[in-house]
Amino acid sequence: MESDVWGxxxxxxxxxRYELDNGxxxxxxxxxxxxxxxxxxxxxxxxxxxxxxxxxxxxEGWFSNPSYIGSTIGRYANRISKGRFVLEGATCSLACxxxxxxxxxxxxxxxxxxxxxTPQEGVEGVRFSRISPDGEEGYPxxxxxxxxxxxxxxxxxxxxxxxxxxxxxxxxxxxxxxxNLSGDxxxxxxxxxxxxxxxxxxxxxxxxxxTGERRPVEGTPFDFRTLMPVGSRIDAxxxxxxxxxxxxxxxxxxxxxxxxxxxxxxxxxxGRTMEVLTDQPGMQFYTANHLNGGEIGKGxxxxxxxxxxxxxxxxPPDSPxxxxxxxxxxxxxxxxxxxxxxxxxxxx
Ligand code: BGC
Numbered sequence: 001m002e003s004d005v006w007g008x009x010x011x012x013x014x015x016x017r018y019e020l021d022n023g024x025x026x027x028x029x030x031x032x033x034x035x036x037x038x039x040x041x042x043x044x045x046x047x048x049x050x051x052x053x054x055x056x057x058x059x060e061g062w063f064s065n066p067s068y069i070g071s072t073i074g075r076y077a078n079r080i081s082k083g084r085f086v087l088e089g090a091t092c093s094l095a096c097x098x099x100x101x102x103x104x105x106x107x108x109x110x111x112x113x114x115x116x117x118t119p120q121e122g123v124e125g126v127r128f129s130r131i132s133p134d135g136e137e138g139y140p141x142x143x144x145x146x147x148x149x150x151x152x153x154x155x156x157x158x159x160x161x162x163x164x165x166x167x168x169x170x171x172x173x174x175x176x177x178x179x180n181l182s183g184d185x186x187x188x189x190x191x192x193x194x195x196x197x198x199x200x201x202x203x204x205x206x207x208x209x210x211t212g213e214r215r216p217v218e219g220t221p222f223d224f225r226t227l228m229p230v231g232s233r234i235d236a237x238x239x240x241x242x243x244x245x246x247x248x249x250x251x252x253x254x255x256x257x258x259x260x261x262x263x264x265x266x267x268x269x270x271g272r273t274m275e276v277l278t279d280q281p282g283m284q285f286y287t288a289n290h291l292n293g294g295e296i297g298k299g300x301x302x303x304x305x306x307x308x309x310x311x312x313x314x315x316p317p318d319s320p321x322x323x324x325x326x327x328x329x330x331x332x333x334x335x336x337x338x339x340x341x342x343x344x345x346x347x348x
Pocket of ligand 1: 078208290
């Protein structure tokens with residue numbers, strides 16, 4: 001593993017970049033700014049390596065990063081209706097930074113913080129940690145948080161999120177990588193084949209808050225139970241597409257909280273494949289509907305609409321306000337834990 005100074009923040013603090021290499025065809029770059037996944041290189045079927053996530057060439061790109069490209073999201077990933085929830089009888093108020101709702105941790109979430117990186121002994125891994133102070137962005141409790149990135153010899157990238165608190169709070173951390181397995185971000189991801197191991201998703205209201213209904217995917221454009229092109233039904237007539245302008249919905253992964261497969265993706269031309277495993281109850285599937293070419297990424301390529309997809313394993317959106325959803329509450333003495341495995345390969 002190699003670590004280098006990548007740049008400096010405006011206040012002079014040093015930003016570092018760490019390069020991980022499993023020596024078997026999987027490389028990743030991570031940075032302590034936002035505990036961010038900055039790059040993932042994998043081979044195609046002819047062995048040609050390419051970077052398969054969106055990002056910026058310079059670390060300064062991540063300082064504004066309005067679309068949360070590659071970042072760790074916290075303290076609560078996704079939306080909380082009206083930025084309000086009740087915890088142990090007290091109302092907590094958070095910034096409404098997405099229309100009427102709170103999104104991805106607020107004005108300055110975990111993605112905009114400098115973390116402390118610690119290379120892990122004897123493995124290709126780095127652990128980032130930070131304490132989110134009591135009251136940060138309106139969330140109660142000092143939250144001791146860590147995010148560990150690790151490459152395995154089996155061409156897996158593992159991410160482990162952990163957190164503890166000294167006051168009852170809510171936690172929902174996620175990684176916000178934008179994938180394009182072709183390795184060419186100027187191409188839309190509509191050709192990627194996707195399977196999601198889910199038979200129900202959460203429809204949303206006009207502000208992207210779940211209505212509370214669990215809707216079967218059967219017979220809808222949301223059915224990815226068998227490998228289907230991402231774009232084959234993305235422009236279908238479905239009222240749910242009008243809200244998010246494409247897929248921007250939470251899929252329920254069924255009962256159980258052990259590590260299990262959530263999705264598989266295959267890019268037909270390169271042959272690159274990726275499986276996603278998680279211990280979370282579901283994930284947000286987002287087809288980069290809000291990217292509009294206004295920002296420039298690696299190699300000078302603008303981020304265009306649908307040039308990537310996100311599979312964000314996490315708790316359901318607005319879970320602090322929806323009694324039927326798994327609870328995001330973390331109490332003193334408990335440990336929040338969230339594991340993801342991205343497993344890479346090539347199709348025969
Ligand atoms: C959300 C989108 C949002 C995007 C921001 C995703 O996690 O589901 O609605 O626009 O993050 O980059």
